[in-house]
Amino acid sequence: MHVLASRIRRLAPSCGPVRLVGVDGHAGSGKSTFALRLAEALDGAPVLRLDDIASHTELFDWTGRLLSQVIEPLGRGETAHYSPYDWRTRRFGPPRPLPPAPVIVVEGVGVGRRALRPYLALLLWMDLPREESWSRGRARDGAEQREFWEGWVRAEREHFAGDPSRPFAGLLVRQRPEGYELLPGPAGAAESPPPVTQGDGSPALW
Template sequence: MSGKSRKIALPGRAAEPAGFAEPVEPAERAEPAERGHPAKLAEPAEPAEPAEPGVELGVGETGGPEGWLAKAVERVVEWAGQRGPSAGERRILAVEGRSGAGKTTLARAVADRLAAPLIHMDDLYAGWDGLDEGVTNLRDWVLEPLAAGRPAAWRRWNWAAHAYAEEHPVPDAGWLVVEGVGAGARVLRPYLIGIVFLRSSPAVRKRRALARDGETYAPHWQRWAEHEDRFYATENVTADLVIENEEH
């Protein structure tokens, strides 16, 4: 990954003067949710921010949640299109960020625009304590084979059975999008064209996740939050493009 990081500050955040560096928010625990596989929530310090405020987009420019998504997709596709292949003949894009930040929504829309297969890290984690194994699986099952010009396939974690289940071949395509905590891990960076990081305030992320996943995640909330905290503290994920998402 080369070049400076760029940040898009999306609705819900006032435009900042040039040269303004946003302070890192204090760590905060969030509360639970679930959808049959992990919806991880927690808010320790975010990964390193770009040194510049980047492109500021106001509410009027994005036109609400649908406008936010359209604008964010355009920016990501424009930026990604300037990168060359990163694993064999593929361009592989990682979409990172904490639970409720909008990773899945953005990644799905970007993948649709690029006609790219989409892999969710939620399908690769080996349960609630399997973040690290999910990262290793992505490298061993998908990224290394693609970089070597070989077919790749990954196995889905069955959250109900607590075991890996069926195998999914990675379709042929010029692109691959991977979304979820861990997609931007240090060991994976050599295979990526870059990392897009979605960021939202703790309150907004919590509201989204609970609305999406309900209350059944409560017993696992802190457990996963600690894994997420540790990952970001040790990996120091540095994004190429940071997108603020305060849409409700």
Template sequence: MCVDGPAGSGKTTLAAQLEGELGRHGSTVVVHMDDLYEGWEAGPSGGAARLAEWVLGPLSAGRDGRYRRYDWVERAYAEEHVVQVATDYVVVEGCGAGARAVDGLATLLVWVEAPDDERLRRGLARDGQSEREHWLRWMVDEAAFYTEHDVVGRADVRLDGWGRPVGQHGQP
């Protein structure tokens, strides 16, 4: 399952809830796209390509997925993580999780959205005011990415940033 949507919309919160619920029914792993991006400057495209190549592609071929977590502070790859093919549920959350590169590799695409001002407020509360310029640039990059990949149009489920279903025209 891929949980995508703009930064600060509530994807990580939803993934944690899914991990708890699905974990009651079988082994569950959450892969965070933040671990696959090479920092702020890379944008969501690189993380999406690594997700397909390193994790979902191997899993769909019956092999373990593997990735090295990118350390944003050290600006280098860190420890390796293995996503075993025997895992019952894999939840991928983060900007770019629903890229066209994962078509056919994921069984469900969930889109989570929230207003830009709320997303920025949440992000700066988490990351600090010093990251404001990074956030503003990322918001532009992700908007272009989502247009290119039509993630909203391809989503199986749409939720707002508080977990409520969203209709076809952005209305609950």
């Protein structure tokens, strides 16, 4: 993980002084856990969760809010202020500051959408098939979220059908029993750092 972190630090800033690193993938694919581990390797880099930006009525129609509250202020080198959504009370909370940092990790389904890709220094895709991801997510959230998941699956299918993220990922992340494996993404070497490998040239596991 520290090898990947070192290479991210060497990327050019993508949003004002900030290197925005997107972690995308299907719901339930392990984005949050991976993003936190990557942030730790980046000396405690801030993590912005798209669950704080989306809402029940705007599962994917949140681009304008993210741009105005986060992307545009950071692009000017200013502290962003976003209002996190509370999924239990169904209300947006008080503004939360997000100061510029060398790297900010943004994790959530759809962070690799076309409207945001120009602001990303690197897009990572959690490479777990959607049915397996959704099965994990349903098991995690329990029966009380069954109705929500039915609506979510329809919305996610529709979003990725019209605005896919995986084809633009610089690196693919695959979870293994012993850690994670990094592979070159479909976007190719021109949009990503060299693949992280072990000494024998095989993909790294950590």
